[in-house]
């Protein structure tokens with residue numbers, strides 16, 4: 138099985154790649170910006186399994202997605218996990234167009250364009266599951282927190298996009314779901330809720346994400362699944 142994970146250099150993405158290796162997938166394309174952390178990930182993977190881990194160092198807000206085509210070539214991609222994300226924590230009135238650009242380019246444009254790029258590769262798979270990592274903040278009707286208007290609205294966008302794509306791609310055998318995560322102890326959580334500690338560690342969440350990504354496409358399509366035991 139061939140897997141693509143964005144935001145693999147830290148937090149939930151890093152743990153997700155390690156869990157995929159434990160599940161003995163054949164190949165993982167691990168995308169991230171930080172070359173040092175990506176190398177650490179590759180070393181950690183080599184210590185626990187035989188999965189081929191291909192590092193793809195790129196800034197998803199800067200690249201021309203067409204340039205990634207040569208990385209994947211004609212290879213079948215079974216699962217795409219659009220996990221990379223970023224957050225600005227600021228009052229609404231202080232949010233600049235630059236902030237808006239950064240958050241929407243990372244959290245919305247990148248999964249949109251990467252999924253588009255990988256459609257030919259996904260169509261070759263019998264699984265063909267796109268898992269978009271959303272947030273409880275992006276779920277309509279959920280409790281909202283001040284300072285997260287750009288972030289949470291971007292996550293609402295990715296949730297909506299997941300529903301749209303599931304409908305549009307179903308005739309091509311591609312399943313699309315969104316996991317709306319609750320709090321997980323990562324750098325991002327610390328920046329959104331300083332001092333707050335969640336009971337959920339990245340490894341625990343990664344186990345859920347990997348199980349969902351590899352198995353649940355048979356049962357679930359076009360859904361926004363809340364994965365949250367606490368608020369926040």
Ligand SMILES: NC(=O)c1ccc[n+]([C@@H]2O[C@H](COP(=O)([O-])OP(=O)(O)OC[C@H]3O[C@@H](n4cnc5c(N)ncnc54)[C@H](OP(=O)(O)O)[C@@H]3O)[C@@H](O)[C@H]2O)c1
Pocket residue numbers: 143144145146147148149150168169170171174195196197198199219220221222223243270271272273317318319320321322323324325326
């Ligand atoms: N932690 C939570 O409580 C929580 C809750 C709900 C949803 N989520 C979602 O879970 C996902 C993972 O977050 P996390 O908590 O694991 O955060 P994290 O530790 O900050 O990791 C974010 C990852 O995204 C990558 N990334 C950010 N901007 C990028 C860019 N422009 N180009 C390429 N890669 C970029 C980072 O790469 P670098 O290492 O190079 O910066 C890093 O690998 C995000 O989508 C987040 O919104 C998290």
